[in-house]
Amino acid sequence: MKTKTLVIGAGLSGLSAAAVLAKNGVDVQVFEKNREIGGRARQFKQNGYVFDIGPSWYWMPDVIEKFFSYFDKKPSDYYQLIKLDPSYRIYFGNDESLDVPGNLNELVRLFDHIEPGSGIKLTNFLKDAEYKYHFGMHEAVYKPAHSFTEFIDRKILLYALKLDFLRSVSGVVRKNFKDKRLIQLLEFPVLFLGATPQNTPSLYSLMNYADLVLGSWYPMGGMFKLIDALYQLAGSYGVTFHTNAPVSEIIIKNKKACGLKVFDSIYTSDFVIGSADYHHIDNSLLPEAYRNYSEKYWHSRVMAPSALLIFLGVRKKLKGLLHHNIFFDTDFDQHAEDIYSKPKWPEEPALYVSCTSKTDPGVAPPGCENLVILIPIAPGLEDNDTIKEHYFRLAVKRFETITGQSIIDDIDFKRIYSCSDFTRDYNSFKGNAYGLANILWQTAFLKPKMKNRKVQNLFYSGQLTTPGPGIPPSIISGQVAALEILKKKNQKK
């Protein structure tokens, strides 16, 4: 009889885990609480507009390619990937912006133009970042990180010695560059990791290599194409998907997860992967005696930010925008304090604006644009319609001032999504958007463990365990959890 594995959640990590297991002959069923699959990377369509709800930056295409190659497939078997050039625009004020070229030579010239002599520093900085990238994204992330002993490996230790672990990304950037705009450009990518550049270990300057050397890509049709590809891949190996199927309990007998409860039905299993938010799996689906971590533990973690997202369908073509745009026209240090040190709603937040209709005519009706405005906020903030409306007005006004055009009377469609929506839709702890912050003491084997210590056949995957948040790490997380199950299954034979 085939080994049975039940997966909770059909986000990136659940989908990748399901595909890897099914390819290896395991009978896999995936249970997703929402009507649609994709989790934080879902998509919605309204009035002819297409919006990716979560991720919009497709970085590290090599890692995604590597995942598909495990199945003898390529991303191009499922979607068309376009390299963006310029990669993105940063606004520093009403009249000041910088387009970041997708070409490295052009970028070096741009650095020299802004800060004479900084081009060679950039080249050296990126060489170092490349080294970290290969260590981080092609060595470390594939470790299950059960214990630090996995990292006692000659090659990894040699890497670690070179990596200057204790310095922060900000420390390295500010040692080399003085111009405020260049500093902001180089510090921005680590914000994806959920902590300030001052608190992010310098290992993560690997993100600069991903950003500036490997570039920003876009799957035509939207980021959801990746979800759809994983869904097709898993389906081709026979994975069964149940949507509108919230798991309410992991049933434990003799220290084994022997099944899942979904409404009144019980599904039996040999293994379970909890790919929904770790805190939810542990604290809501497991009996207390079998939890890996207490409520107190979770409250002592540093969570990555949540986000306020504004989805707008705009009835005209917009100027002054690229596909990705960052508005650093306000004091980001103050905004960072509002997120990380003294959590509160920010007064003058930085904004990120994505307009995928600049690249893809299929995501908005002819003559229209789809805008997504993202404001990072502290996790756990209370929101309501008045707060949402306030930030909608604030963001639109800033957008209009900076880009010099009015949109308020041309809005065809509007939806605002925030902390409480993350909690309702994904059972997200404190409404976090991106999981745990990647600070030093929450890195690698110091993250919540992928394996339950008390239940032998229960594993966790997703952005709250190793290797962490983001599309490539979440996919890898599912893959590593699946490989751990395959190891256990083979030991039993």
Ligand SMILES: Cc1cc2nc3c(=O)[nH]c(=O)nc-3n(C[C@H](O)[C@H](O)[C@H](O)COP(=O)(O)OP(=O)(O)OC[C@H]3O[C@@H](n4cnc5c(N)ncnc54)[C@H](O)[C@@H]3O)c2cc1C
């Ligand atoms: C706004 C936003 C922007 C982002 N931008 C980027 C980006 O540009 N680039 C990038 O690389 N990454 C980005 N990320 C991060 C990336 O999207 C996530 O790290 C990744 O999608 C997480 O995948 P996951 O499988 O861990 O979790 P999820 O996607 O949350 O999947 C977990 C699934 O479990 C389901 N679930 C929860 N409880 C239950 C239950 N009881 N029963 C059944 N199912 C349940 C949830 O509904 C969900 O579908 C972004 C994230 C957000 C939110």
